[in-house]
Amino acid sequence: MNSAGDRSAPGAAEIPWRVQRRRSAELNIAGLALMVTGVGLVVSALVGLTSSSRDVVELALCGSAVGTLGLFLRWQFELPERITPRASLRTAALALASMIAASTVTYLVTGAITDLEGAVMESTSGFTTTALTVLTDPEVESRGILFWRASSQWIGGFAALATIIAVLPFLGVSGPADAQTRLPTGVSHLTSGHVKRLLGRYLALYAGLTAIGAVLFLLAGMGPFDALSYAFTTISTGGFANHGGSFGFFDSSLVEWMGVAGMFLGGLSLAVVWSVLRGQTSRILGAREFWVYCALISGATALIAVLQRPGDGFLDTVRISAFTATSAVSSTGHWVADWSQWQPGMQMMLVVLIGVGAMSGSMGGGFRIVRGMALFSYLWRELQTQLHPRLVRVVRVGKEVVPESLLQRVLGYQVLYLGTAAVGFVALAAAGTDVVTALSGSISALATYGPALGDLGVGQPVTVIGADAVVVVGLLMFAGRTELYPLLDGVVSLVSWPVKRIRAMRPRAAGSGR
Known part of the structure; x- marks a missing residue:
């Protein structure tokens, strides 16, 4: 019988590092997340070259360092064959936190944001696809930084979708509609071939929708840089903008209608999009959630148009109403009118719609x-x-x-x-x-x-x-x-840790008393 230290197994001599790899789903996926982040930063540096951005070198160096760290983690740690529910939760959280940390360092190194709190907040808004920013005037930033802001939301949009596909069915909490994808469950779920194929399919759909959005914005009159950036932040339901006025900056009804279309697609379940591509009209007609999604947007548009009348004329009113309603239901955050100054009834309706959120299996947020x-x-x-x-x-x-x-x-x-x-x-x-x-x-x-x-x-x-x-x-x-x-899970662990410590100390205290 070979001893524990015997490394004479077939293949061990040729690839000695394999026997030293440790198993950790958290660090393996965090490494993948950092690699993707690094690629995004390097691409942002390349985009910055198109306008002689002042921080191209910093973006490239940060991207290279982050990508190298991610590659190292992927090399050192491999996915275990069995992954517990708690490990899957921590995997999703650590992957998101690692991307936020990398982006925070990038903002500080480039000088785009000089304080730590602001850099963390901007990074969190990016990867959580939330339209909140610490920047008072985004237009003063370089193209490289602006493209990175948009890229962080695009990456965050698919990361959220990956969590829905790869983690929540594993826990049995994804919701009724996700049963249509027939996802496997259990301890081997994250490593199943079906999940990998599904993630690849949805990534292709996500990229395709983004390309369609960019083309629509180009045709509507945006420049190439704005078209791609706004496609990233619209299809991902992120809401970041290169200009202080969001879509209102362009003062174009056609651009705003293209924005409505993009936000509608962003809040749409990719399972529905896949059914459309495959010609499965019966499945679409039977998708009750899709019709409720359409009804919420249509109903809110009608109520805003009739009760608030935000535009100067009929077409202007319908456009602003549709844009605001679609932004709320899809949880995007883009805007063309300051709805926070509207009458209280409209404000309350929009807050409720924001809380309800988009379709399950989409990039949008909310309760679903x-x-x-x-x-x-x-x-x-x-x-x-x-x-x-x-x-x-x-x-x-x-x-x-x-x-x-x-x-x-x-x-x-x-x-x-x-x-x-x-x-x-x-x-x-x-x-x-x-x-x-x-x-x-x-x-x-x-x-x-x-x-x-x-x-x-x-x-x-x-x-x-x-x-x-x-x-x-x-x-x-x-x-x-x-x-x-x-x-x-983090709160439960934090609360239960001192309780476990106290329970562990009780036998010792009882023994010392005797």
Whole structure:
């Protein structure tokens, strides 16, 4: 029998480093995230060369360093064959945190943002696809930095989609609509070939939609740089802009209509897009969540147009109404009008739509429409049960029956979502913001939308609410983009650690007493 130190197994002599690789899903995926971030930074440096940007060298060096670190982690750590639910949560959180850290260092090194808090906030907004910024005038920044801001949101959009595909079904909490993808579950889920193929397919769809968005913006009159940047931040439902006025800067109705189309696509489930490409019209017609998504946008557009009348004429009113409604439902954050100054009824409606969010399986944030549909169906069943105790009903989302086990998880997520929003509201109020800012800001940040009411109104830099409140907003954005569970795992671990320590010390204390 060979000893533990014997390395004479076949292939060991040829590739000695393989036997030294350790297994860690967290560090392996963090390495992949850093490699992608490094590529994005290097590409941003190349874009900066087109306008003689002053920070091309810094961007290239940061990208090379970050990419090398990611490559080292991928080389040193490999995915284990079995991954626990807790490890999958930590993997998603660490990957996002590592990208935020790399971007923070980049902003500081280039001098685009000089304070640590601001750099962390800008990076968090980027990778969580939230339209909140610390920059008062983005136009003074170099093209390299502006393209990196857009790239961070594009990367963050797909990272969120990857979390939905690769992590949440593994935990059994992804929601009813995601059952259509027939994703495997269990300890080998993250390493399954089906998940890898699905991620590759959706990445191709994501890139294709982005290319379509860029072409539409070009045809509408944007320059090539703005067209690509705005396509990145629109399809990803991020909301960053190269100009202070967002889409309003261009003063073009055609550009704004292209923005409506881009945001609509960003909030659309990629499963629906795939069905369209495959010609599966029956599946699209039966996708109840898709029709609810369209109804929310159409209904909000009509209400804004009739009750608020934000434009000078009919067409102007319809365009502004459609843009604002689509931005809210898709959780994008782009704007053409300051809806935070509208009448209270319209403000409240938009905040509710922001909280509900986009379709499941999209780049958008929020509670997700399909979860809201399941919750509504559950409440209807409970009402019918109270009126007719002998009646036996099931909960459906469209034609799909929601299993009781999945329904309990949806209800649990609702409690977690509302609880997190409530904690965020209290924390923001304690940090010194007024009640309107605290409530709307908590919902908007958790839904990864961005602008809200009060001090966080449209076009305002996030720094106006103070350093303590900015930290709260950043945590809410991080929680919303990772679907809450990694943050919950961290809180549980933090709370349970001292309890475990106390329990471990009790036998010793009892023994010393005897």
